[in-house]
Amino acid sequence: MNKLAEMVFLSEIVLQSKIAQRAGDHLRATRDHFDKLEVWSSIQLILMAAANVSKILWPYKEFEARGEVLRKLLNVDQNNLLFDRKFRNHFEHYDERIEKWFKEQPSAVYRDLEIDPFKSIWGINDFNKNRAYDPLKQTITFRGESLDLAAVLDALEEIQLKCSPYTLT
Numbered sequence: 001m002n003k004l005a006e007m008v009f010l011s012e013i014v015l016q017s018k019i020a021q022r023a024g025d026h027l028r029a030t031r032d033h034f035d036k037l038e039v040w041s042s043i044q045l046i047l048m049a050a051a052n053v054s055k056i057l058w059p060y061k062e063f064e065a066r067g068e069v070l071r072k073l074l075n076v077d078q079n080n081l082l083f084d085r086k087f088r089n090h091f092e093h094y095d096e097r098i099e100k101w102f103k104e105q106p107s108a109v110y111r112d113l114e115i116d117p118f119k120s121i122w123g124i125n126d127f128n129k130n131r132a133y134d135p136l137k138q139t140i141t142f143r144g145e146s147l148d149l150a151a152v153l154d155a156l157e158e159i160q161l162k163c164s165p166y167t168l169t
Contacts, residue, residue, distance in 0.1 A: 001069050009070060010163040013053050017160035020049035024153045031135050034115050039133055043140055043149065044091055050152050051088035053159065058083050074162040081155045090131075090142045097130065097142075 027042035057076060059067045071078070090097060101110065114132040132141040138150040 001066055006070070006073070007167060009056055009066070010074075011167045013056055014160050014163050014167055016049040016052045017156040017163075020046045020153060020156050023049065024149070027138075027149070034135075036113060036115065039115055039135075040113060040131075043133060046149055046152060047088045047091055050082055050156060051085045051092075053156060054082045054085050054088075057159075073166070074159060076159060076162070080159075081151055082159070086145075087140065087142065087147045101130070 023042040023045035026038060027046070030038045030042070057067050057071050057074075057080075070076075101108075109128055110130070111128050111132075112130040114129055116129075116132055116134055128143075129141060130143060133139070134141070137148070139146045139148050141147075
């Protein structure tokens with residue numbers, strides 16, 4: 001990969017990391033008033049920005065060499081949290097998740113977009129919740145699986161800092 005392309009990719013990583021950080025700031029600011037639209041907009045933006053970084057560092061087969069070069073340059077481990085795009089996929093392909101839900105559980109209660117600050121206190125892990133956010137732990141849950149958004153933001157920040165020596169931003 002030539003140096004200009006490398007710099008463009010690294011600059012994009014920095015941009016996406018800053019977008020996620022700004023969304024994280026907005027998400028934390030909603031803690032007192034739980035504006036549902038602001039909460040879910042911020043969460044979705046964090047997931048999309050993290051996935052964009054993931055796609056740069058772990059691209060599909062055709063561009064695999066680019067990912068290897070960039071991960072080596074930035075010393076990013078293959079087991080980095082950002083490698084897994086499962087939660088982004090839950091949001092991006094939500095239409096498919098809805099379809100499967102009603103095929104597999106036609107009579108189940110459909111619960112979605114819940115903001116539950118007591119989940120972590122009571123230890124509730126409800127598989128009937130399609131999307132839930134726990135502001136105390138900064139975690140999102142999709143049908144019983146959870147993701148720590150603070151850890152995602154930390155991973156992005158760590159990679160962003162590694163990009164600094166190589167970018168103009």
